Amino acid sequence: MKANVYVTLKEEVLDPQGEAVRRALDSLGFAGVKKVRVGKLIEIDLDGSTSKDAETKLRAMCEKLLANPIVEDFDFELEAS
Amino acid sequence: MKANVYVTLKEEVLDPQGEAVRRALDSLGFAGVKKVRVGKLIEIDLDGSTSKDAETKLRAMCEKLLANPIVEDFDFELEAS
Known part of the structure; x- marks a missing residue:
């Protein structure tokens, strides 16, 4: 079974890497990029x-290792293999 | 308009970071993780x-900045804002 886990910074946390990408896109001529x-x-x-087991496991993996709950949110998606 | 861009290493490229995560999950007691x-x-x-414009723009962004076409693949998804 395959799963995709998405780990993102919480909305209120600054993202200097994203801001650097936004500026780089801007200086490459891509106008209208508001936020990255x-x-x-x-x-x-x-x-x-089972997918139920997998979900429980994935949630635990995210909480223990994959995401830092202080500054990050996570989400995941299962795909049948 | 919001877009999610997914940048992944090509299948044939080694991913030491993924392998480190796999081992860490294993040593935390998560059995059965075959690959990360x-x-x-x-x-x-x-x-x-328009979504057509946005798609063209996103493809160009990926090709020019967001992904390294030598070792990475990209994909994106638009969501109406």
């Missing part, structure tokens, strides 16, 4: 389990 | 344009 935020996409390949 | 790949999720807020 850079997060992580973590693709995980899990050994067969 | 770490990529980027870039959230972009674009000034109003």
Whole structure:
């Protein structure tokens, strides 16, 4: 079973990397880019389990390792393999 | 208009960061994690344009700045704001 985990900075946390990308896009001539935020996409390949089990496991993985709950939010999506 | 850009390492490129995450999950007791790949999720807020325009722009942004076409693939998704 495959899962995509999305880890993003919380809305209220500054994102200098995103701001740098926004400026770079601007200086490359891409007008109208109002905001850029850079997060992580973590693709995980899990050994067969039910989707309910997988969800519980993924939530625990995010809370314990993949995301920093102080400054980051997470979300995930399962795809049948 | 909001867009999510997904930048991932090409399948044939080694991902030491992903492998480190896999091992860390394993040593935290999460069994059955076969593979982990770490990529980027870039959230972009674009000034109003049609979705066709936005797609053309996003593709160009990915090709010129957001992804390194030698080792990375990209994909994006538009959401109406």
